[in-house]
Amino acid sequence: MTMANRLGEVSDCSSPTEMCLLRTDGPTGKTRPMDLHFTGLSVSVGKRALLNEVSGVVQPGEILAVMGPSGSGKTTLLNAISGRLPLESGTIHLNGELLNKKLRRKICYVLQHDVFFPDLTLKQTLVYTALLRLPESMSYNDKMQHVNHIIEILDLQRCQDTIIGDGLRRGLSGGEKKRANIACELLTNPALLLLDEPTSGLDSSTAHSLMTTLKNYARQENKTVVLTVHQPSSQIFYMFDRLLLLCNGQTAYFGDTKKVVDFFKHIGLPIEPHYNPADFILEQVKGTAETQGRIITAYRETRSDPDLAEQLLMAVGVGGTTSTSTIYENYLDGLHASNLDPAQPPSPTADYTCQGNEWHLTSPSSPTRSVELRLTIEKGVPCVYNKITKEEEDSGRSSWSDNQSHASHSTQASSGCHSSPAEFHWDESTKWPTSFWTQFKVLSRRNFTVTRPRMLSRLNWIQTLGLGLMSGLLWFRVDRKEETLTNIQGWMFFSTTYWMLFALFGALSSFPSEQEVIKKERQSGAYRLSAYYMAKMVGELPLIITLPAVYHIISYPMLAVDFFSPGTFVIQLGFLLLNTVVAQSAGLFIGAACMDLEVSITISALYTLASQLFGGFLSTSIPAWMEWMRYFSLVHYAFQNMQIVEFNPNSPVRCAEKNSRFDACVNGANEIPPDAILAASGGTGFPLWANTLLLLSFLFVFRILGYMVLRYFRRPR
Numbered sequence: 001m002t003m004a005n006r007l008g009e010v011s012d013c014s015s016p017t018e019m020c021l022l023r024t025d026g027p028t029g030k031t032r033p034m035d036l037h038f039t040g041l042s043v044s045v046g047k048r049a050l051l052n053e054v055s056g057v058v059q060p061g062e063i064l065a066v067m068g069p070s071g072s073g074k075t076t077l078l079n080a081i082s083g084r085l086p087l088e089s090g091t092i093h094l095n096g097e098l099l100n101k102k103l104r105r106k107i108c109y110v111l112q113h114d115v116f117f118p119d120l121t122l123k124q125t126l127v128y129t130a131l132l133r134l135p136e137s138m139s140y141n142d143k144m145q146h147v148n149h150i151i152e153i154l155d156l157q158r159c160q161d162t163i164i165g166d167g168l169r170r171g172l173s174g175g176e177k178k179r180a181n182i183a184c185e186l187l188t189n190p191a192l193l194l195l196d197e198p199t200s201g202l203d204s205s206t207a208h209s210l211m212t213t214l215k216n217y218a219r220q221e222n223k224t225v226v227l228t229v230h231q232p233s234s235q236i237f238y239m240f241d242r243l244l245l246l247c248n249g250q251t252a253y254f255g256d257t258k259k260v261v262d263f264f265k266h267i268g269l270p271i272e273p274h275y276n277p278a279d280f281i282l283e284q285v286k287g288t289a290e291t292q293g294r295i296i297t298a299y300r301e302t303r304s305d306p307d308l309a310e311q312l313l314m315a316v317g318v319g320g321t322t323s324t325s326t327i328y329e330n331y332l333d334g335l336h337a338s339n340l341d342p343a344q345p346p347s348p349t350a351d352y353t354c355q356g357n358e359w360h361l362t363s364p365s366s367p368t369r370s371v372e373l374r375l376t377i378e379k380g381v382p383c384v385y386n387k388i389t390k391e392e393e394d395s396g397r398s399s400w401s402d403n404q405s406h407a408s409h410s411t412q413a414s415s416g417c418h419s420s421p422a423e424f425h426w427d428e429s430t431k432w433p434t435s436f437w438t439q440f441k442v443l444s445r446r447n448f449t450v451t452r453p454r455m456l457s458r459l460n461w462i463q464t465l466g467l468g469l470m471s472g473l474l475w476f477r478v479d480r481k482e483e484t485l486t487n488i489q490g491w492m493f494f495s496t497t498y499w500m501l502f503a504l505f506g507a508l509s510s511f512p513s514e515q516e517v518i519k520k521e522r523q524s525g526a527y528r529l530s531a532y533y534m535a536k537m538v539g540e541l542p543l544i545i546t547l548p549a550v551y552h553i554i555s556y557p558m559l560a561v562d563f564f565s566p567g568t569f570v571i572q573l574g575f576l577l578l579n580t581v582v583a584q585s586a587g588l589f590i591g592a593a594c595m596d597l598e599v600s601i602t603i604s605a606l607y608t609l610a611s612q613l614f615g616g617f618l619s620t621s622i623p624a625w626m627e628w629m630r631y632f633s634l635v636h637y638a639f640q641n642m643q644i645v646e647f648n649p650n651s652p653v654r655c656a657e658k659n660s661r662f663d664a665c666v667n668g669a670n671e672i673p674p675d676a677i678l679a680a681s682g683g684t685g686f687p688l689w690a691n692t693l694l695l696l697s698f699l700f701v702f703r704i705l706g707y708m709v710l711r712y713f714r715r716p717r
């Protein structure tokens with residue numbers, strides 16, 4: 001399909017709110033409508049049951065609202081359906097197929113809290129999400145068109161260049177953030193959309209407008225939507241097709257939203273006139289233990305009625321007193337309207353058998369095509385599946401799929417307005433939507449964009465320029481003689497120590513500040529942790545070395561006016577930067593391991609101060625039993641190497657005229673031998689290459705430890 005064709009299809013849609021989204025039924029588009037059927041879900045933590053035998057079903061094009069008082073288990077239910085919580089018992093089926101890793105890709109979960117990088121604009125956020133979560137087979141242009149399309153659908157054009165913002169910086173409004181949150185998830189064209197309290201924190205008109213958008217989306221794109229909601233207005237309440245009412249983790253009602261008031265009336269709890277039904281039912285389930293018991297028992301009795309099948313079918317709006325054969329006929333009519341060849345209408349005369357509460361009905365509509373219907377009642381919830389026709393089996397769609405209510409949506413599906421500039425070609429054989437290399441590239445770029453304002457902030461520039469000038473002036477044109485030897489060493493020690501502290505403490509908050517976003521993205525299977533980690537290391541490298549390099553460029557030439565050597569200058573810079581990167585690695589590791597800023601600051605303060613004490617400048621006579629601690633000092637090796645480079649025979653340091661502390665000087669030499677300077681500085685005495693190797697080892701060990709912590713101890717659940 002050409003781009004022009006695709007755009008042509010989009011232009012069929014008359015307005016953004018018509019929600020013309022993605023082709024879902026094309027031969028390559030794999031996001032076909034999905035019904036959700038969960039049965040007897042029980043979840044416990046310790047001895048406490050959070051969910052107890054909760055069941056429900058929702059069809060494509062419908063919205064199932066999960067309501068209940070605070071703490072009744074709404075979020076727990078969504079977590080369970082999304083596969084993020086282990087079930088004690090119960091099953092979750094999508095189109096009759098048990099929930100598995102592959103199917104989880106078709107589910108998106110919009111969290112209650114809006115989790116974003118606050119410094120990115122809305123458009124940048126969506127573009128990075130699209131580049132990470134849309135399949136590799138889509139071109140860049142298609143992905144960008146798709147982003148624009150989603151922005152249009154959710155009516156976010158006006159704020160697309162506004163930063164997301166947070167408590168400190170103003171950015172998107174609450175309603176815009178909710179839409180942005182939903183937009184991020186809609187990008188992947190999910191079949192099942194789970195939303196945890198999408199309207200919380202919104203005023204009634206914004207909440208209504210958001211719900212209208214969702215309703216249109218579900219209807220016109222034939223998507224299945226499950227959402228939790230607290231206290232909707234009556235207008236919003238009646239937008240829900242089905243309602244699942246929870247009370248202390250148990251089902252108080254499941255069925256048609258319009259019938260819930262009748263249900264309550266039937267059990268002796270009539271609603272007063274002009275009362276918001278949502279408020280009314282919530283008040284009842286929040287009532288006394290006796291009222292709660294009455295509601296739950298009444299609902300259970302409905303489920304154990306001898307004429308269960310008819311009642312339940314009625315609850316899902318299938319048929320009331322309709323016989324199963326009529327259901328089947330209606331069902332086939334629906335299929336005929338949407339999928340089957342009009343020239344070959346399916347035969348309404350079907351064979352059907354009934355075993356217990358499971359019906360099997362088969363009807364050939366042509367020699368090569370047959371349709372089979374299965375109706376089961378599992379734990380009180382009816383589920384109507386159609387078995388794939390023979391032709392569809394050939395194209396790989398051979399599981400049980402769709403159901404009775406498909407008929408009611410077929411007209412919408414066939415009414416046009418169901419294509420976008422993009423098509424999806426999910427590669428089902430791979431776990432990730434994009435390759436490692438793509439993930440690495442996109443995440444490096446994003447990391448650079450997100451981290452730059454923090455690391456290269458105006459204040460950091462002022463601090464660096466100020467300190468560079470101050471240290472340059474303090475040690476300006478320092479003389480190269482024994483009396484001023486400690487000044488030269490002091491500059492080197494100060495430089496390595498300062499940048500160690502800067503990098504280590506700066507890195508402490510790096511993982512903790514990102515962890516919520518990363519957790520959300522990892523839970524949705526957007527990328528590998530290794531790609532994120534590598535990208536973070538690489539993306540931040542230019543940022544972490546910029547300021548120390550500027551400092552060195554200002555400060556060292558001022559110090560070394562009389563003995564400046566370009567070679568020494570460059571090598572000194574190299575060790576200063578290497579030490580800074582090592583310190584950053586230590587900070588990243590400590591930050592990841594602790595995640596609690598106060599704890600990590602305490603540990604870091606202890607380690608960095610010990611590193612200074614044992615660095616070889618502040619104390620040159622370390623007690624023998626503490627000498628081993630020098631080997632763990634973060635500044636020791638770089639400080640040693642800077643001295644090795646600085647104090648070389650080509651640039652000698654003159655002996656003191658009297659009372660020299662160096663034997664060579666006392667014995668008549670004019671210049672202090674470099675080895676004597678190093679020996680007197682309390683170092684380990686390792687050569688340059690050994691110190692460099694040890695610095696690199698520190699770097700790798702801290703980086704590997706940081707990865708292990710994220711991989712095994714910070715795994716999102």
Ligand SMILES: Nc1ncnc2c1ncn2[C@@H]1O[C@H](COP(=O)(O)OP(=O)(O)OP(=O)(O)O)[C@@H](O)[C@H]1O
Pocket residue numbers: 045050068069070071072073074075076077
């Ligand atoms: N990991 C857990 N350990 C112990 N209790 C938990 C855990 N997770 C949830 N709960 C408890 O389970 C109950 C249901 O929690 P859930 O978040 O599902 O409620 P909710 O209906 O979504 O509430 P709200 O409307 O306030 O968000 C609450 O009482 C909560 O304290």
